[in-house]
Amino acid sequence: MASRPLFIVFEGVDGSGKSTQIELLKEHFSKEGEKAYVTNEPTDSPIGSLIRNVMKGRLYIPPAAVAALFAADRLDHIDNSVNGMRKKRDNGYHIIASRYYFSNYAFQGEFVDIDWLVQLNRLAKETFPPDIIFYLNVDPKTCYQRIIQGRDDIELYETEAKIKKVHHAYLKHFKQLGQDEHIVLLDANKKAEAIADDIWDAVLEFKNKK
Numbered sequence: 001m002a003s004r005p006l007f008i009v010f011e012g013v014d015g016s017g018k019s020t021q022i023e024l025l026k027e028h029f030s031k032e033g034e035k036a037y038v039t040n041e042p043t044d045s046p047i048g049s050l051i052r053n054v055m056k057g058r059l060y061i062p063p064a065a066v067a068a069l070f071a072a073d074r075l076d077h078i079d080n081s082v083n084g085m086r087k088k089r090d091n092g093y094h095i096i097a098s099r100y101y102f103s104n105y106a107f108q109g110e111f112v113d114i115d116w117l118v119q120l121n122r123l124a125k126e127t128f129p130p131d132i133i134f135y136l137n138v139d140p141k142t143c144y145q146r147i148i149q150g151r152d153d154i155e156l157y158e159t160e161a162k163i164k165k166v167h168h169a170y171l172k173h174f175k176q177l178g179q180d181e182h183i184v185l186l187d188a189n190k191k192a193e194a195i196a197d198d199i200w201d202a203v204l205e206f207k208n209k210k
């Protein structure tokens, strides 16, 4: 049942299961004989690597500039001529992306004016809108447990508090800025395979409506 390639975005806090579900979805497409291209933000482009350096604390850039870098990385992600998402989609690939502009809202909205942030992302939203945005809705405590499993180098309190904050920011921005978006909130406390089934059902439902 090949159809026009979809652009599917996964959003969620760290440890919510994005990478896990993205792999399962890609496999499912592949079983159906459809090509899917998996990609992430921040990207591995020069702009993305600048952002990673900031995230790791190796480089300090003021928050508004960081927010703008994320938006710039996104525009490059869409349209760069080497491996841009638009080109991939034109070549028949479904695009499955971990993070898009709602990550920008949820993470940087705390530090910069949200209307400005929305403006920064206007081109991305207008010229390369997601068909479906999946939010992996997990209890922040559960996420935290998943992340710390096997690790002992984490600032316990800070990390869990941060996850909670970002989770609530996502929900707020979906409500305030998501009216014209196709957002699917998934109960992602379940087993990975059960979540993958819910995702596939939503993908089929979307395709059938087209």
Ligand code: ADP
Binding pocket: 012, 013, 014, 015, 016, 017, 018, 019, 020, 021, 146, 147, 188, 189, 190, 191, 192, 193, 195
């Ligand atoms: P993200 O990409 O959102 O940070 P991952 O997919 O890397 O999340 O998952 C984080 C951790 O949680 C990994 O160790 C993964 O194996 C585990 N995990 C993912 N989904 C589930 C699930 N539904 N139930 C239990 N553990 C999960």
Ligand code: MG
Binding pocket: 018, 019, 020, 098
């Ligand atoms: Mg991941």
